[in-house]
Amino acid sequence: MDMTFSELLNFYKIGAQADPGGGGIGPVILIWGLIFAAMWFLIVAPHRKRQKDLRKMISQVASGDEVLTSGGLYGVVTNVKDDRFVVKVADNTKVEINKSFIQNVEKKAS
Secondary structure, three states: OOOOHHHHHHHHHHHHHHOOOOOOOHHHHHHHHHHHHHHHHHHHHHHHHHHHHHHHHHHOOOOOOEEEEOOOOEEEEEEEOOOEEEEEEEOOEEEEEEHHHEEEEEEOOO
């Protein structure tokens, strides 16, 4: 099996023409679609569920509940207003905070 260089070059050219090498854009779109779907179910959907649960929890906060703010302050809700809470953080110290700054409800009032 002694081939000259020109015969060998022609052999590889014929092989390259027989296999164009691409399946089109369909498989690429399918792969990117699967990646997007995986990211959605692993990241976006759980985050939206946590936000929905937090909004529900904040809407149920009442006077006497112990809350944790996003700033790290623990306090007891003394008054509920339309867009904010009045929270007692120490003796004779009350602060008004926006409802969006509640991170967690630690203890519900009994």
